Amino acid sequence: MTMKVSLVKEMRAVDRRAGEEYGLPEVVLMENAGRQTAAAMVSLLGSVRGKTICVLAGSGNNGGDAFAAARYLYNEGAVLKVFLTGNPDHIKASPSIMKQALTAMGIAVHGLAGDRDMDRLRLALRFADGVLDGILGTGFRGTLRPVVRQAVELVNAAGKPVLAIDIPSGVEADTGAVSDVAVHAAKTIALGLPKPGHLLGQGAVYTGALTVDSIGIPRQLLEDEAILQACIDDGLAASLLPVRPRTAHKGTCGRILIVAGSHGMTGAAALCTEASLRAGCGIATLAVPESQQPILAVKLTEAMTVPVPEQEPGVLGGSEALKVLMPLVEGYDAVLVGPGLGRAQVTGELVKALVREADKPLILDADAIYALRGAPEILREAKHVPILTPHLGEMAGLLGLSVADLREDLAGIARDVAAEYHAVFVLKSECTLVAFPDGRVYFTTKGNAGMATAGAGDVLAGTIAGLMKQAAEGMAPVLGVYLHGLAGDLAYQEKAEGLLAGDILAKLPEARRRLQAHSLPYNKKHDENE
Numbered sequence: 001m002t003m004k005v006s007l008v009k010e011m012r013a014v015d016r017r018a019g020e021e022y023g024l025p026e027v028v029l030m031e032n033a034g035r036q037t038a039a040a041m042v043s044l045l046g047s048v049r050g051k052t053i054c055v056l057a058g059s060g061n062n063g064g065d066a067f068a069a070a071r072y073l074y075n076e077g078a079v080l081k082v083f084l085t086g087n088p089d090h091i092k093a094s095p096s097i098m099k100q101a102l103t104a105m106g107i108a109v110h111g112l113a114g115d116r117d118m119d120r121l122r123l124a125l126r127f128a129d130g131v132l133d134g135i136l137g138t139g140f141r142g143t144l145r146p147v148v149r150q151a152v153e154l155v156n157a158a159g160k161p162v163l164a165i166d167i168p169s170g171v172e173a174d175t176g177a178v179s180d181v182a183v184h185a186a187k188t189i190a191l192g193l194p195k196p197g198h199l200l201g202q203g204a205v206y207t208g209a210l211t212v213d214s215i216g217i218p219r220q221l222l223e224d225e226a227i228l229q230a231c232i233d234d235g236l237a238a239s240l241l242p243v244r245p246r247t248a249h250k251g252t253c254g255r256i257l258i259v260a261g262s263h264g265m266t267g268a269a270a271l272c273t274e275a276s277l278r279a280g281c282g283i284a285t286l287a288v289p290e291s292q293q294p295i296l297a298v299k300l301t302e303a304m305t306v307p308v309p310e311q312e313p314g315v316l317g318g319s320e321a322l323k324v325l326m327p328l329v330e331g332y333d334a335v336l337v338g339p340g341l342g343r344a345q346v347t348g349e350l351v352k353a354l355v356r357e358a359d360k361p362l363i364l365d366a367d368a369i370y371a372l373r374g375a376p377e378i379l380r381e382a383k384h385v386p387i388l389t390p391h392l393g394e395m396a397g398l399l400g401l402s403v404a405d406l407r408e409d410l411a412g413i414a415r416d417v418a419a420e421y422h423a424v425f426v427l428k429s430e431c432t433l434v435a436f437p438d439g440r441v442y443f444t445t446k447g448n449a450g451m452a453t454a455g456a457g458d459v460l461a462g463t464i465a466g467l468m469k470q471a472a473e474g475m476a477p478v479l480g481v482y483l484h485g486l487a488g489d490l491a492y493q494e495k496a497e498g499l500l501a502g503d504i505l506a507k508l509p510e511a512r513r514r515l516q517a518h519s520l521p522y523n524k525k526h527d528e529n530e
């Protein structure tokens, strides 16, 4: 089963349908959320008996979850200090039920109207063993109201372990954006499904350790096709990698052409070519500027190298180069263009010509993306849906935006741009995502900061290219992101921050082998059903 990732509007639809189609009223889900939250608090603090827990609740449903959790924590023997951060007159119906139950149990719910209340909160936080953040959930947008902001700052200053309900207060669920401050959680329990805000940018930092609980929402709703985002988890990746038949030969595993490298940048060409082979393609051929071919022929043993006419020494471009490349393209299943290609004008022209004329799926990376700077509409002319693998700087350059603009809504922008230019975008960051023209967005669950190193992108581009003939239809970018991330995690265990791109490359076979261990039962099951 693949874990979906839900936008706020999709989660609201789930909530509504749980009521309309399954007869599960909101307050039932809130009760479940409260019980599961209390259990998550117990796992964060150990036993809560005799421990003091400071509970902050807003007037929305996130606050209702907090009131319900407080009841369970009280039953477990916790000492509670409960604060209502929102206006008591605006409290919604279900949270009101939860608050009344708490009050009937003799537990005081303090307001946060004036300075004295803030002092009480400060004191409570000082003596608390843990904090429960139920101030704001998916209903939050924009900037925090001043009272709430002050409460959040007090929580962060107290430095106590915080469990956030659904999402840390102050993080926007759809984007991960934090306009000002947000609750810094040790752990977050996502309700129903994770949200992009748990995975992206600042939101991921404030979320801390993430757990997801279904809170009893029917699986049919959580797996609904209308939810277009998903995690690239083990289950999904395993379903994309079929077992190679015994009768396979190198032609059936993929013939990949790579157009890469220039004077002084032969390493990028070697890395991506080798990655494609390590990802399991049958044949990889590297086309390089002719003066660089002898160097690459020495660097690469298993790949073929083709010299291409060059205009200046080591620079690819011009009509002679195109005359060699176009017929060459015909003999391959897919073409990777860009790593280490250089940014000369003639090279850019050659890239554009390939995008327009090549009748094979293209993977465009690095300098091939640079070549389309400010002119992404050329992508629409491609004969097959192209795959682009930009990092944030390259994406910003392509679209004429700043990186800060992009960061406001990485997934939303990638989704819109993929639809607009009819291309797949593999947008690389600390949470690499894959956006398809039909609106699907996949978020990586692998990877680490050690992978912020020169050449890691070349290895990813090569991995994706190498999977073009092997992965389930159209899903090479998703499988590639998974294998590359897993290989990076395996390499990080040994090399930590000293990790080199070549270490990721070296771990690709182990990553694939581990995934196969997952996928074997899947494929077996598949066979048995037939």
Ligand SMILES: NC(=O)C1=CN([C@@H]2O[C@H](COP(=O)(O)OP(=O)(O)OC[C@H]3O[C@@H](n4cnc5c(N)ncnc54)[C@H](O)[C@@H]3O)[C@@H](O)[C@H]2O)[C@@H](O)CC1
Residues within 6 Å of the ligand: 011, 012, 014, 015, 029, 030, 033, 058, 059, 060, 061, 062, 063, 064, 065, 086, 090, 092, 135, 136, 137, 138, 139, 140, 141, 142, 143, 144, 145, 148, 165, 166, 167, 191, 192
């Ligand atoms: N299936 C679901 O979706 C379920 C959701 N539940 C909870 O419901 C939450 C969503 O509830 P709501 O839609 O009521 O929204 P929230 O509880 O997240 O927030 C709404 C409240 O926040 C206040 N608010 C909004 N913007 C603010 C700002 N900038 N500064 C300060 N206050 C602000 C509003 O006045 C309102 O009272 C989820 O996060 C989750 O915790 C659960 O109760 C159970 C089921």
Ligand SMILES: [K+]
Residues within 6 Å of the ligand: 062, 133, 134, 135, 136, 137, 164, 165, 166, 167, 168, 169
């Ligand atoms: K919260």
